[in-house]
Amino acid sequence: MKFIVELALKNLARYKRRTIITAIAIAVGLMMYIIVDSMLIGAEYESMRNLRWYETSSARILDSGYWENRMQLPLDKNIAQPYRIIEELRDEGFVGTPRTTFSADMILSSEDFGEEGNLPVLITAIDPRTDNDVFRFEDTLIEGRFLRPGEDAVVLGSWFAEDLGAKVGYWVTLVTRGNGGFYEAMDLQVVGIVNCPNPNVNRTLVMMPIDTAGDYLAMDGAATEINILLPDSKDANGYLVEIQSIIDQSDDNLAVYSWEALAKDYLAIAEAKRGGTGVILFLVFIIAAVGISNTMLMAIYERIRELGMMRALGMTDSAIHMAFIIEAGGIGLIGSIFGVIFGAFGNFFLVNYGINFGMIMRDMDMGYRIQSVLKGAWNPSAIIIAFLAGFILSMLVAWIPTRRALKMDIPACLRHQ
Amino acid sequence: MIKVEQVVRDYQAGETVVKALKGVSLEIGDGEFVSIAGPSGSGKTTLLNLIGCIDALDSGEILIDGVKVTSMDKKEKTTYRRNNLGFIFQTYNLIPVLSAYENVSFVLSILNLPEAEIHQRTMAILREVGLQGMEDRRPSRLSGGQQQRIAIARALVKNPRIVLADEPTANLDSKTGQEILKLMKAMNEKYHTTFIFSTHDQMVMDFADRLILLHDGNIISDERRSV
Known part of the structure; x- marks a missing residue:
């Protein structure tokens, strides 16, 4: 196992440029995900607050x-x-x-x-x-x-x-x-x-x-x-029940409606946009998957003879598989670490200073109740998901090309140019 | 003892079927230094691959110490190769990211031997093939002859019963080729390891104790000689 890990790490260093480029592609993808997620959460939070403060009340x-x-x-x-x-x-x-x-x-x-x-x-x-x-x-x-x-x-x-x-x-x-x-x-x-x-x-x-x-x-x-x-509270429904009972004593025809009921259209759009986050996440993963898959495919096909030699000398397919997966995991790990660092760095500015979308918002209705500066919000779960996804996905996408290469006959591997 | 009985191996090359071996039979005893010679396409490499359990035969049988190769599954063949066979390739096939030491020692690592034993055996074999002091060099910093010495050390370090060498000197100049052959011969005599190597080079053939000539997938001569 020690040899397999060492071999994987040395191969990572052997293709420095390729490792760096793929890791950067993963890092940029994950950074984008963290920042977009932060912006959407920030926009949603601020929109809901501005809805209550200026449109619907609580x-x-x-x-x-x-x-x-x-x-x-x-x-x-x-x-x-x-x-x-x-x-x-x-x-x-x-x-x-x-x-x-x-x-x-x-x-x-x-x-x-x-x-x-x-x-x-x-x-x-x-x-x-x-x-x-x-x-x-x-x-x-x-x-x-x-x-x-x-x-x-x-x-x-x-x-x-x-x-x-x-x-x-x-x-x-x-x-x-x-x-x-x-x-x-x-x-x-x-x-x-x-x-x-x-x-x-x-x-x-x-x-x-x-x-x-x-x-x-x-x-x-x-x-x-x-x-x-209403005070910010998780039990908004409790307040509504209480208010309804108060107004029922005065007039049977009156009813109290939560801001969610009044802003149903906005919430439906927000829900759809949350779905959009999933699409962004999916696209980011596709970018990362294609990048790492391509890298691993090239790495594996360049090393078919080496792979044949190792198999001829009695190294098991599972050990060779493991070596390539660790190598891919290494690229994923480097990309994920930098993606999270860059994402957190970008998010720091987004949360504290925001981006001024005033010019766009003035003439365009994006559904969000934000007029100019859009600030982000920290979402630790998105950062953890991004990190784990980048790391795990990298190993998963290396599985298929390695498996294909290991299906080749050993003599065919040894003849491979 | 290696026993090859009526071995047939065909390949599909596009639309045509290439008959690489057409019912080859031979026996090779322990500790022999055998050259399988013949022109390109005569079936030398195919025969080595079949004896080395890295290719599957179409009919016939190969027995190694009485064990039928056809009865082994993939896992058993891998284990057999790991424990009993050493390979030397024409193009050395060293791992470029590993040092000379690591290229040799990894064969012992996959046998799960203790670290101390791996070190002692690797250093000893590198000394024997004349690469002492070059343990930390990567293949790219070694000459072709030195790289083939590493390949020989890699093949021998686990004390295999059989070493299969496919045109081991084809990429070397004649002087270096001779040195490599002398080294292989010395190892054969010292460890009593069976060496089977393919070649179409007369100088290499002259080194062998036994010369098996293949032509169009058939053995056309099998002679033992004293060198």
Whole structure:
């Protein structure tokens, strides 16, 4: 056994250039896997956080009828007394804020915007006093000020404002249908611009005070939703059950929905992307397998006569097989060690500094709720998998060519040129 | 004692069947120094390969010390070769990454002998073939004659009963070839090892105690002589 190991290691050193090139191919493949895995996990983690902070909150209370017709944003399927429910929730330790979401036509005047125009928009009416308890928009303000209760004002997402050419102080007119179907128009001044880290929100965000919207839309103190902040916990379902039991006492028609239910589409995409990680892993393994297989194939066919001589002198096929597998394992080990080192090194920068994808994210919707800097995340299991896979796979792919070579007759091996 | 009885061996070369041996019979006693000679394609190497249990015959039988080669399975043949046979090849077939010492000692390593014995026997045989002081050199740093000396040392280090040499001097100049033959003869006399070597070189034939001439797969003469 000692001789077999020594022979394998000496052969590794004998073909230095080939060993180094194959090991580098494996190392690059594994490094790519570690980094891509880190980026996907980081993107997923940050996306989920940005979803909860700027889009869905942790959980949302809706009228059951609203949930069924949520694509139509029906104002009549509302929560009649949102503040009473928020009060009851607060008594049980939960933080909530009401919101009303409705669609409108935004009319732009030539006075401010240089030319007339209109576009469909989604308006989120918020309570400026409590919204920041659940969401984090106030922290993202880059221009002007945040909303104040009762004022005729809007805050826009920065990308949306950029697309419109809107600035703080400009006026916009919203035309919509109120609760009951009547038409209503409201003139609102842009008082602030937020740069929301969630690109889906930043691209379309128009926020106004909920009491102003309530007056225009005849909501009579009602809201279409109550958004709730839940502590990070593994037992989110337990909280939802508790909240449901609280709201059941007030209104049978209300139901609480987790952020996962609200962001079902995103989660489906994320799941598909996780599948994509598997494909990347598979491709990396194919690259490594082809590289090592090719190297071993060349190494074996160059040594057919040597192999014939060893067999003639009484060395068993299993011992020769072992020598080649150890040699391949050696290449795999070198590649895996460097792959993990390079991967960890690259990941260190990714986790701490990230990569700025702002230019891409601005014009392209990749599904992720990340606006600019994408940071990675450490995933020890991916590093261990990459290491073991590189090492084990290298030995596996050497098995077949060695087996084929050992099937040759010894005289044929000895005649081999 | 090696007994070859009516051995037939055919090869398929593309569409045609090449009859390498057409019913060869012979006996070789222990300690003989035998040359199998003949032109290219006469069946010399095939006969050596069959005696060396690295090729399979089509019909006939080979008995080595009464044991039928055809009755041995692959594993038994490997064990037999490991314990009883030494090979010397025309192109030396040394392992380039190993030193002269390692090229010889690995034959003992696969016999699982103790490290001390491996060292002692390897050094002794290298001394006998005149390679003392060159133990650490790799084959690439040795001349053809020196490489063939390593091959001889490798074949003899395990004290085999039979050494099979396929054109051992074909790649050497005549002076070095003669030295190698003298060395093989000396080893034959010292260890009483049976040497069977193939050749088509008259100088090599003249060295043999017994000359078997093959032509087109048949033995056309078998003469014993005193050298």
